[in-house]
Amino acid sequence: MSNSNLAPLLVVDDLTTEFISGGNALPAVRNASFSVDRGRTLGVVGESGSGKSVLIRSIMRLLRASDVRHRGRIVLDGEDLLTMSGPRLRATWGSCMAMVFQDPMTTLHPNHRIGFQVSEALRQHFKISRNEADTRTLELLRSVGIPEPTRRMRQYPYELSGGMRQRVVIAIAIACDPELLLADEPTTALDVTVQAQVLGLLKTHQSQRGMAMILVSHDLAVVSSRTDDLMVMYSGQIVEYGKTATVLNQPLMPYTAALLRSTPSIDKPVKSDLFTIPGEPLPTERFQTGCRFASRCQFASEICISDQPGLTERPDGRRYRCHLPLGSVESSEALKVNLARGKTAAGLPVSEYSVAKGA
Amino acid sequence: MTLTARTDDPPILVVPTESTDSPRVVRRRRLGLWLAVAWLGVVAAAALLADFLPIADPTANVAVGHSAPFTSWPEVLGTDRLGRSVTARLAHGAQISLIVGVLATVFGMVVGVAAGMFAAIWKPVDFFVGALLDSLLAVPGVVLLLALAATMGAGVPQLVLGLALYALPTFARLARGTARVVRHQPYVDAARMIGTRPLRLLTRELLPAVMRPVVAYAVVVLASLMVAEAAVSYLGLGVPPPTPTWGGMISDGQSSLSSAPYLVLVPAMVLFGTVLSIGVIGRWWQSKEATA
Numbered sequence: 041m042s043n044s045n046l047a048p049l050l051v052v053d054d055l056t057t058e059f060i061s062g063g064n065a066l067p068a069v070r071n072a073s074f075s076v077d078r079g080r081t082l083g084v085v086g087e088s089g090s091g092k093s094v095l096i097r098s099i100m101r102l103l104r105a106s107d108v109r110h111r112g113r114i115v116l117d118g119e120d121l122l123t124m125s126g127p128r129l130r131a132t133w134g135s136c137m138a139m140v141f142q143d144p145m146t147t148l149h150p151n152h153r154i155g156f157q158v159s160e161a162l163r164q165h166f167k168i169s170r171n172e173a174d175t176r177t178l179e180l181l182r183s184v185g186i187p188e189p190t191r192r193m194r195q196y197p198y199e200l201s202g203g204m205r206q207r208v209v210i211a212i213a214i215a216c217d218p219e220l221l222l223a224d225e226p227t228t229a230l231d232v233t234v235q236a237q238v239l240g241l242l243k244t245h246q247s248q249r250g251m252a253m254i255l256v257s258h259d260l261a262v263v264s265s266r267t268d269d270l271m272v273m274y275s276g277q278i279v280e281y282g283k284t285a286t287v288l289n290q291p292l293m294p295y296t297a298a299l300l301r302s303t304p305s306i307d308k309p310v311k312s313d314l315f316t317i318p319g320e321p322l323p324t325e326r327f328q329t330g331c332r333f334a335s336r337c338q339f340a341s342e343i344c345i346s347d348q349p350g351l352t353e354r355p356d357g358r359r360y361r362c363h364l365p366l367g368s369v370e371s372s373e374a375l376k377v378n379l380a381r382g383k384t385a386a387g388l389p390v391s392e393y394s395v396a397k398g399a
Numbered sequence: 400m401t402l403t404a405r406t407d408d409p410p411i412l413v414v415p416t417e418s419t420d421s422p423r424v425v426r427r428r429r430l431g432l433w434l435a436v437a438w439l440g441v442v443a444a445a446a447l448l449a450d451f452l453p454i455a456d457p458t459a460n461v462a463v464g465h466s467a468p469f470t471s472w473p474e475v476l477g478t479d480r481l482g483r484s485v486t487a488r489l490a491h492g493a494q495i496s497l498i499v500g501v502l503a504t505v506f507g508m509v510v511g512v513a514a515g516m517f518a519a520i521w522k523p524v525d526f527f528v529g530a531l532l533d534s535l536l537a538v539p540g541v542v543l544l545l546a547l548a549a550t551m552g553a554g555v556p557q558l559v560l561g562l563a564l565y566a567l568p569t570f571a572r573l574a575r576g577t578a579r580v581v582r583h584q585p586y587v588d589a590a591r592m593i594g595t596r597p598l599r600l601l602t603r604e605l606l607p608a609v610m611r612p613v614v615a616y617a618v619v620v621l622a623s624l625m626v627a628e629a630a631v632s633y634l635g636l637g638v639p640p641p642t643p644t645w646g647g648m649i650s651d652g653q654s655s656l657s658s659a660p661y662l663v664l665v666p667a668m669v670l671f672g673t674v675l676s677i678g679v680i681g682r683w684w685q686s687k688e689a690t691a
Binding site (some may be wrong): 147216 | 472584585586589590591592593595596603604606608
């Protein structure tokens with residue numbers, strides 16, 4: 041099946057996902073291209089409505105064919121998921137790729153026992169007896185840190201806490217040893233104290249089993265310590281991509297930098313204002329001639345309004361979508377020009393104060 | 400780091416429970432429920448044991464002409480126009496009433512739920528089933544039963560078939576509606592994402608959720624079908640005489656309504672009590688379902 045273990049496990053090539061609504065095609069993900077290597081973790085960050093979830097759901101082929109249209113290719117282990125037949129796709133789901141959903145309150149069936157739901161995943165893909173399935177279910181529940189797994193197997197989801205339920209969801213996802221695990225904001229619905237445990241659990245299983253993982257989050261802290269690579273999305277586009285540490289330490293796209301500055305820090309004085317990005321994100325379906333972030337960007341100059349920036353790749357693999365990448369001479373020149381005229385080319389007011397504080 | 404800290408409580412709808420009622424109302428309602436269960440128990444026992452109880456043959460003439468209840472022994476409930484034991488006829492009639500009611504409800508439920516669920520999942524089936532249900536609904540129940548009796552004769556199987564067809568559209572609609580809501584639940588997507596086959600999705604994921612309102616509703620349907628059965632027997636389209644049925648007894652007694660009203664009153668009261676009991680239990684179940 042696999043050509044070579046060196047080839048990336050997942051290759052997403054020029055993927056556009058559009059929702060079909062009343063004859064109109066509304067793009068939610070625009071021309072996304074990236075790849076994930078075996079055993080590596082890719083973080084995807086971006087604010088609400090940036091297309092993170094749609095991207096994940098496109099890869100998972102979770103969106104209904106009647107609602108969406110995909111263009112491009114999503115190649116998992118040499119096979120294009122977008123042209124896969126129903127039965128082939130069902131064989132792939134669970135065993136080759138699996139998903140951990142956002143809200144463990146609603147992803148478990150309320151009328152079935154925990155044990156049944158976990159062993160169900162096993163019995164879909166392996167020809168094993170009920171007893172064997174039960175034994176492996178027990179091991180799985182133990183491995184995701186559920187105390188008293190024998191008792192839990194006979195319980196219903198409502199008898200478990202949110203954290204415990206998400207552990208069960210993870211157990212189901214890893215039951216058939218998938219090569220790719222997609223986690224769509226797996227801790228958003230959980231208590232802060234439980235978040236770290238669940239993320240740690242995901243990370244442990246990911247490295248133990250050599251799975252590749254895509255971790256979607258709007259929380260930079262969540263991805264910063266647990267991913268190898270980081271991808272930033274804005275308004276349906278990939279705007280920055282690179283090794284997590286380099287992207288966070290040295291962002292090239294002003295949006296990434298602004299996102300980082302918007303994070304509350306424990307080192308700052310208690311009453312200090314939180315940096316905010318002015319304006320509102322451009323809806324993914326809206327057409328824009330220039331850069332999709334231009335209207336909110338302090339660096340925006342004339343070229344940002346007239347020309348759409350492509351995704352530029354540096355020799356070191358860093359990719360960014362910006363005419364005036366941070367740290368470049370052009371970037372500081374543009375800011376100087378904007379400060380001098382008091383506003384950007386897009387009309388956003390800029391001053392020394394707003395540069396320091398945000399809007 | 401994140402600002403959204405939520406509790407571990409499931410985000411379910413807050414439905415006001417019975418706590419708004421005073422304890423007296425709750426106690427009275429519970430008494431009603433127990434009375435209903437007790438009455439149904441008596442009727443079911445009579446139906447099951449009709450052949451073994453020390454009662455007369457329901458078709459044999461044990462007396463000459465009718466007699467009022469509580470005037471003779473052992474025929475406590477009196478005898479009908481032909482001198483047949485009312486007790487025996489009620490007990491044997493319960494058999495027909497319950498068998499027809501339960502079978503028709505179950506058939507209507509099984510076929511209706513299957514049709515409704517397939518319709519909820521597959522568009523072509525939806526169109527076909529929808530057209531079929533609409534044409535079924537367009538035919539009044541009585542006309543449907545008349546047509547069946549006219550073409551296939553009168554009898555228990557025809558009665559069951561007719562009443563099942565009568566109840567089917569509502570079951571199908573209820574199942575379709577519920578399935579359409581449930582199929583968008585994240586747990587159904589989650590089940591798909593572990594490679595669950597469509598048929599298994601239908602039976603394992605959707606069916607349990609669909610059956611909850613359906614079963615609660617089925618109890619109410621059972622009550623209405625028992626009335627319908629009596630009505631059909633009353634019209635002479637049900638089980639042919641001399642087999643005793645409740646509706647048939649009411650119809651029979653009608654001719655002597657002025658001289659012996661009890662011949663109508665007694666079976667009518669039994670039917671009323673039974674239907675009321677089933678209704679009470681059904682309501683209780685539905686309210687329990689709504690708050691669950």
